[in-house]
Amino acid sequence: MVKATRAHLARAERLQGATGALATAAMAAMDAELPWFAQLSAQDRSWIGLVAQSGISAFVEWFRDPEAHSSMPTRIFGSAPREFTRVISLHQTVDLVRTTIETIENTIGTLLPPDDVPIVHEAMQRYAREVAFAAATVYAQAAEMRGAWDARLEALLVDSVIRGEADESVRSRASALGWTGAAGTTGSAEVAVVVGRAPAAEGPQIGNNTSNVADMVRHAAREAGADALCAIQGDRLVVVLGGTSKPVEIVQKLARWFGPGPIVVGPVVKDLMSAVTSARAAVAGLRAAAAWPGAPRPVQADELLPERSLSGDGHARRQLATEVYGPLTVGDGVLLDTVSAYLDSGGSIEATARAMFIHANTVRYRLKRVADLTGYNPLDPRDAFTVRVALTLGRLLNPEPGSTVL
Secondary structure, eight states, X not given: OXXXXXXXXXXXXXXXXXXXXXXXXHHHHHHHHOHHHHTSOHHHHHHHHHHHHHXXXXXXXXXXXXXXXXXXXXXXXXXXXXXHHHHSOHHHHHHHHHHHHHHHHHHHHHHSOTTHHHHHXXXXXXXXXXXXXXXXXXXHHHHHHHHHHHHHHHHHHHHHHHHTOOOHXXXXXXXXTTOOOSOOTTSOOOEEEEEEEOOOSSOTTTTTOGGGHHHHHHHHHHHTTOEEEEEEETTEEEEEEESOSOHHHHHHHHGGGSOSSOEEEOXXXXXXXXXXXXXXHHHHHHHHGGGOTTOOSSEEGGGGHHHHHHTTOHHHHHHHIIIIIHHHTSTTOHHHHHHHHHHHTTSOHHHHHHHHTSOHHHHHHHHHHHHHHHSOOTTSHHHHXXXXXXXXXXXXXXXXXXXXXX
C-alpha cells in the first residue's frame, strides 16, 4: 500500500512538472481550433488562459488526492472575473473544456512515461465530467444574478414612471431591458400605463410563483407586438406598454396574468418620458373603479372620469369641466340649457321640449350637437351620467359661462 502511494505521488509530481507545457498547448489549440477565440480581446484571452491554467493545476491537486480535493473542479472558475460569463457563452465554455481535455490527452504521451498515460487519461475523464457540471453551475448562478438584477432595475424604472421621475437615464436603462422605444407591429411608438390587481400567490395560470408574472406579461406583450415593463407594487400589477396606439387590444391578451378585479388602461402618450400622465390616470382609475361595477375589463381611465372626479382626482375634474362643460358654454349657451333641461327631466325628450317651448326634433338635434362637441351622447345612460357630473363640476369650477375653466 505504501509503495503504491509513493508511486502515485511520484506520478502526480511528474504531472505537476508538465502543467506549464499542457497549459501552453491548450491555449495554442484554442487559438487554432476555435475561430471565435482569436476574435476576443487580449484581456479576454488572458482571463481564459487563467481559467485553463487554474483548471490544469486543479486537476493535478485533485489527481494527487481526489478525496481531499473533491470540491476542486467547482473552484477552477474562481480565477476568472464575473464578466467571464458575459464574454463567452456556455456553449463556448464547453468547447474550451473539450479542447483542453483533448489537448491534454494528445500531449501527455510526450510528457509522461508510458505507464502513467492510461492512469492519467482515466482520471482526466472523471475530472472532465466534474468540470462540466461546475461550468453549468457558474452560468446558472450568473443567469440567476442577472435575472434578479434585471427585476430590481425594472421595478425601479416602473416606480420612476409612476412617480413622474422618468428622464433620459430611464430611457437608456429601459433599453438595457429590451425596451426598443420604436414602433411595434401596430406602427406606433406611443406608451400607455396599465394598472390592475396583482395575481394571488397561488394559481394555475402562474405556476404558484408570482415572480414569473413579469416574464409572462412581457412575453405575451411581445407576442402581441408591444414592448412591456412590468412590476408588482404591493397588491397591484403595473405594466408600461410601448409600441402600440391600441393598448386595450394588447391588454385583452394580458388580462389572464392580472388578479381579479378591474384593469385600468391609462391614456396613450407620446413616449416613455410622458408616461407619468398615463400612469396618474390609470392609478386614479383603479382607485375609483369600484364605483362602476359594470365597467368592462379592461377599462380605459378616461371612461372612469366621473368616478375619478368623485373620488377626488383633480385632473379628472378639470378634464370634465374643460372638455365637456367648456364647449357647451360657447356662444349663446343654448346647448348647455338644452342638455341641462333634458337631464333635469329624467331623460325625456318630450318633457324637455315642453319645458323649453320647442319642438321635440329640435331637442334631438341639439342633443346630437352636444354629442358631437363633447364625445358623450346624452341619450346613453352612462354618457348622460358623465355629462351630469361634468356640468356640476363646470359650474363649481367656472361659475361664469364662457370664461376659462380654472
